[in-house]
Structure formats: structure tokens, C-alpha cells
Amino acid sequence: MAKPVLLVTRRLPPAVEARAAAEYDARLNPEDAPRTGADILRLAQGADAVLCCPAEKLDAATIGALPATVRVIGTFSVGFDHIDLGACRVRNLPVVNTPDVLSVATAECAMLLILAASRRAGEGERLVRSGTWQGWAPTQLLGTLVHGRRLGIFGMGRIGRELARMAQAFGMSVHYRDVARLPEALEGGATWHEEDASFLAASEVLSLNAPGGAATRHWLNAERIAQLPRGAVVVNAARGTLIDDAALIGALQSGQVGFAGLDVYEGEPALNPGYPALENVVLLPHLGSATVETRDAMGHLALDGIAAVLEGRTPANLVR
């Protein structure tokens, strides 16, 4: 029996491509060329499944024009904003994604940002690389101690809870803000805040771990920043839209926020030019989940979901 045909829109980690090639008649993209909607429609002729990425917009027109042979779409991502689910529903086309497996890597990234920002790693790195380092001095590049500080987590989902566990191992006390209090077993000793005011006042280090979207757009604005303890550390490994960039840049200049660490930006891959002009920020290019382990796990989960649909089963990672 011929293997089913799988269109893979972008280059994937080697282990994932190897499995795709073993289990499918796989149409890969070794050059990692960007794919437009028209490219996808052309390449999907005769395909049983499409494995896409967030860079491709699968709008209603593209979904509607996909060949009838396509029985499932997998996306190599947790988010599915790039796929018109309404159009999929009309065609009765199931979509599978890759939830959960990014939590640990993203929490690690947030912890890296907390440590790097608090300990002025960007400045230290640049000093060493410049070749002009004059040697150890008692008052050189003094940061703030992470151990024993209060960490405020805005958004206590899977990533927030992973981060809480890591931070507690640094002796940090964890406070969190979310729409509702978690059950005690999931709370892990963290303190819930019903109000922004008490939460912000407690947050010597503030980590944003909430979803994006209209409800949280510019949640961290000038008014909320003013309620943080002076010199607070702010990190964001979630969504760029959570922050009013102008307000944060102003606070970093005034010292209201001492240090910041960012992995995500509003309008990325462009970013507010105010950030790279500052010494007291550490900047990463949205690579929160960029570990070999996580990307492999994402790929395998997407392939598991596609295989399940093609075999007539309901996958656990079906987008509903």
C-alpha cells in the first residue's frame, strides 16, 4: 500500500523530518523557503495531510481551495491564530497542534531572563567581549540578588507553574495573578492576588506568562508599572502585546524598572528601537521554545496527531 502523502511547509528538526520521511511520502522543504498560500495550494495537490507553521496564513480562501484529498492540518505550534478554524469547520477538516510540550523550555527562558536581567549579564557580556575589561572591582556592574526575592507571575498556566517551581529552588517566594485562584495542589505554595494593586506591590521581579489577545493588550502600562516596587525587574517570555513598550522604556530610563529581559515584542521581528539603545535590558529573539528537545517533541506530537486522524482516531491534541 502506498504511503499517505504529507506536505511539510518548512524545514523541521532532523529527527522529525526523518520520521516524516519514514512514515509518509513526505514533501519536505530542505531550503526552508517561505511558502505563500498559493505555494501551499500548489504543493498540496494529492496530499493527505499538511503540516504547517505559524509563518503561513491559512485563511478562509486558502482552506476553501485546499484539494479534497487533504484530511488533516497539523500546525507546528501551540497557537492557531494563523489558521481560519471557521473555514476548517465548514470543510470538516480537523486541526492538530502542539500544546504542553513547550512549557518547560519557555519557563527556562523566563528564568534565564530573570537571572540575566537581575545580574546585568548583557552589560557584563559586552564588557568582556569588548576586550577592555580592567578587572574585578568591588562596585563593578552590581546587580540585584535573585535568591530570596519576591516573584510575581502574571498568568499561572502551565508555563507560569513550571517557572514557579524553578524560582522556588532559588529561594524566591512566588505570588501570582490570574482570573481565578488555582486549586491548592497546582498552586504549589504560591500566593494568589485578587487585585492588581497588591500583586504589583509584591512583585520585586515581575514575569509575564499570560496569553496575548485583546483582553491583555498593554496590560503592563505606565499606571501598573508605577505600582511596582522601585527598581523592579520585568521579564516577558509570553507575548509582546502584553507590554506598552513606550511606558516600559520610560520606566527603564527613570529607574522605576531597574532591569528588563524580553524574548517577545509587539510587531516582531521589528522591535521598538528604544530597547536596544538601553544597557539595562537583555534581549532574545523569540526563541523561548528553541531547544532541540522541545522542537523534536513538538514535531512528534504534530505527527502523532496527523497519524491519528488519518487512521480514524481522535487525537488528544485536536484543536476544538
Next chain:
Amino acid sequence: MAHDRPFRNRAGTVIMVLTTLEGPARMTPRLIVSRQMPAPVADRIRAEFDCPWPEGRDMDADEMLNQVRATRADALLITSHLKFGADVIARLPDHVRIAATCSVGFEHIDVAAARARGLKVTNTPDVLTDCTADLTLLLILGACRRAHEYDTIMRSGWRRGYGLGEMLGVQVAGKRIGIVGFGRIGQAVAQRARGFGMRILYTGPRRAPPAIEQGATFFADLREMLPQCDILTLHARGGPATADLMNADTFALLPRGAVFVNASRGGLVDEEALIAALQSGHLFAAGLDVYKNEPAFDLRLAALPNTFLLPHMGSATIETRTAMGMRALDNIAAVLGGGKPIDPLWT
């Protein structure tokens, strides 16, 4: 500038205030501080000591000795920048009773000469433990997650997204970490590593009791531990016994793709072998806070993309540097008050 004020006037003022408050019998102890100190430490020096520059001033040995003679100082507060060798110790006047170094390490001090002279010498252990352990995890995360390359991308403008298999780092969670030297800092690193679900392996002169081990696996022989380490971190003492502990042979024993970090002593590492292992890809990355030659470290390390480099910042937090200064002052106060030092270099 405040630093250049004539010290006699300033010192005189302090003495007058204190004599009024505490009576003429109590002499304010005289102190020379040979390096800049954080503000809260300077405040305490101002309040408790007679010192020409309570903020500290960067002095070489000659200037320090001149100041000591001019003020008839009872005590010295030094840091590792000042070579406190036998020649300097021999020139110290008898009225100096204690030299407190604001550091854990004391490679800059000739301990034998100080002992022979009857000088008390103290350091500042304990207070750096959490700070250094935090920084060690920063080195681990920064090296594994390619923080240097990522920050460089951002500062040069970014402007393009990365493919799903591109610029990938190594996950820290769930890995096996080998800790060389399971003292206070090594144990604090283990504690943090547990928060990432890491398996803890360690080696040192002796096995720790179970309450401290907390499930960590002891190896009597470093060479037996190395093949099992995804991440290796050094927290051993410096000195001839551990010089070049990590060399071509020992790096080769690590599995391919391992990550190496060092926040303890630069002398533990043969940097030639380290650079070769980073260039060949035998090591995925290295995170370093200390170097064989500081500050004139091997610039080839800075030319490598897979290094995460910090300028000896293990204790560089306001809280810790303040605590170190305070601890040094505690030692000075104890000795000048006729008691025993809290952190003597020898007993």
C-alpha cells in the same frame, strides 16, 4: 571631590563626635580601606571607624602603607586587587593588628608571612553562596540557551524570524549535572538544579551525609563522573592541587555536546584544551565567569560564538557586596575589641 578632602579634618570631626557621645576613654579604631566600597559599607565605616576615605579609594601597596603610617591605622580592609605579599607584610607597622580581605579567595595574601608576623587575617565566606549559585545557573542557562548569540542578533537589528530547526539551544531541565566540589556553593547549585528536575552527580574529597546529598550521586573519581555529565560545573578550591583539573584528557571524557561552566577559579581550567573542545563541537557551549588570566583573559574565548562570558561577577550584587563589606568590618571589630576573628584564615 569628596575623596580628596584632607583626611585629618574629616578624621578629627569623627573623633570629636564620638568622644562626646561615648566618653574620652573610648578610642575610635583607625582603619584604612584600600578599595571602593558600596555605600552602606561606607556609612558604617564613617560611623564606627576613624578612616580618611570611608568610601574607600583604590590604592596600591605603597599608598596603602603610607596611609597606614600617617594614620597609625589599627586595621586594614583590602580586596583581591592588592597583592598582599611577604614584602608588603614585612613593611606593615606593628600597630596594624588585622587585615580583612573583602573576598572569599585569598590567593593574593601570603598566609605564611602574615602568620609569622602575628597579623590576623580574615576573609568573607558564606555570604557569597547564594549569589554565586544564582550566577552559576545563569551561566548554565545562558550557555545552553545561546544567550550571547541571541543578544547579538537583537542588538544588530534582528528583522527576520528563525526556522524551526534553526538556532536551537539545549534544554536544561531533566539533564544530568556534574558538580565538582560539593561545598556550600556546590550544594546551593544542586538545590537550584533540582528545581529544573536535573539529576545531581558530584565529586569531592569525601562523600556528603545523606541529609546534604539529598539523593545526589557521589563519585570518588572525577574521571568516572565525567562521562555521565550533560552539564559540568566547577566549585572546587584553586591552588596547585587542582591546577588544570579540566584539560584535554578530562574534557574528552565528557559526552559529546556537553556544556561546561566555571564560576569558581580560572586556574582549574586548561583554556587551550577548552578552546579546542569548543571549536571541535565536542562541547556544545561554555559559560565562564573566571579566567586563567584576569582581566587579560584569552581573547580567543571572546571570538567563539558558543561561549557565554561574564567579567567575574559571581558576587556582584549590591546585597552581597554589602554583606561582604559588613562581614569584613565584623571581623575587624571583633579583633580590635579583643575578641577572636569570625573568619580567620587559620586557627
